[in-house]
Amino acid sequence: MIKNVLIIGATGQIGSELTLALRKIYGNDHVIAAGIENPCEKLLQSGVYETLNILDAQRLAEVVKKYQIDAIINMAAILSAVGEKNPMLAWNVNINGLINVLEVARELQLKRVLNPSSIAAFGPSTPKDNTPQETILRPTSMYGITKVAGELLADYYVLKYGLDVRGLRYPGIISNETLPGGGTTDYAVAIFYEAIKTGHYECFLKEDTMLPMMYMPDCLKATIDLFHADFNKLIHHNDFNVAAFSFTPKMLYENIKQYLPAFTISYKPDYRQAIADSWPRSIDDSCARAEWGWQPSFSMDDMVKDMIQVLKQKHEKGLI
Numbered sequence: 001m002i003k004n005v006l007i008i009g010a011t012g013q014i015g016s017e018l019t020l021a022l023r024k025i026y027g028n029d030h031v032i033a034a035g036i037e038n039p040c041e042k043l044l045q046s047g048v049y050e051t052l053n054i055l056d057a058q059r060l061a062e063v064v065k066k067y068q069i070d071a072i073i074n075m076a077a078i079l080s081a082v083g084e085k086n087p088m089l090a091w092n093v094n095i096n097g098l099i100n101v102l103e104v105a106r107e108l109q110l111k112r113v114l115n116p117s118s119i120a121a122f123g124p125s126t127p128k129d130n131t132p133q134e135t136i137l138r139p140t141s142m143y144g145i146t147k148v149a150g151e152l153l154a155d156y157y158v159l160k161y162g163l164d165v166r167g168l169r170y171p172g173i174i175s176n177e178t179l180p181g182g183g184t185t186d187y188a189v190a191i192f193y194e195a196i197k198t199g200h201y202e203c204f205l206k207e208d209t210m211l212p213m214m215y216m217p218d219c220l221k222a223t224i225d226l227f228h229a230d231f232n233k234l235i236h237h238n239d240f241n242v243a244a245f246s247f248t249p250k251m252l253y254e255n256i257k258q259y260l261p262a263f264t265i266s267y268k269p270d271y272r273q274a275i276a277d278s279w280p281r282s283i284d285d286s287c288a289r290a291e292w293g294w295q296p297s298f299s300m301d302d303m304v305k306d307m308i309q310v311l312k313q314k315h316e317k318g319l320i
Helices: 013-026 041-046 057-066 081-086 087-107 142-161 187-197 216-228 249-256 272-276 286-291 300-316
Strands: 004-006 031-033 049-051 071-074 112-114 168-169 170-172 201-202 209-216 244-248 264-267
Touching: 004 013, 004 057, 004 216, 013 031, 013 041, 013 071, 057 087, 057 300, 071 087, 071 216, 081 087, 081 142, 081 272, 087 112, 087 142, 087 170, 112 216, 168 216, 170 187, 170 216, 187 249, 187 300, 201 249, 209 216, 216 286, 244 249, 244 300, 249 264, 249 300
Parallel strands: 004 031, 004 071, 031 049, 071 112, 170 209, 201 264
Antiparallel strands: 209 244
């Protein structure tokens, strides 16, 4: 039974909300948040926070022992856009950091590790539509390369040491709580903030760039459901495709415009366009559905309505 969970990278876009969600399940004192950035007030007020650099294996082991950690969720990562600007940092954090987590988990006999992957694991030669679970993995971004290597490394620890390691390939994640941290799908969050604050958004991708996306509540649901899944029923372990919906910037703009008629958009593609062009347009997640019952709850329109409602309220209160 899992009693104490350590979340590394708990100050990030997903990690911050995942920490709060798991504290509701396990109790505030049993989910330890850790990271290198200043945590938000919600994290500090609801439970323990430890400053921890994933590259410091000794410190990681100390924290695990201090809180009698049973399971680690590793959300620490350098994302795609930042990774292209500093590829060696991406490799160091995403791979050497993961090795630290896996080695500490093996040496201290932890019960479980969850290490997310990404659709960045796919590349230009991967089938673009309904991308299958088992397919060609030849990414052209350093972030993607680290995700493929991370999947294989985690599977190695399952096969070699019998360590329970599991992971899922996130699509673009859309949140109204924490701003994203340097990914290629970040436009799908920024567009809402600009629609409400300024009424105009300049998009860094072309209008017809179709990418798989997911609303944060479903992202948290997928992560927690996989974290709690019966290990013995899993055929795959560290590479689960998960999907909710796909859209282009133009489709998203037109959906937002239904609720904010004065909203305008322009397009100025930058270096992130090449990364987006290498990724799938839609995802086949039938293995996740079959092996641990994955099922998304939010449609694209559900997400748009909720994002606008929440961010409008925040804007009225001067919070954004």
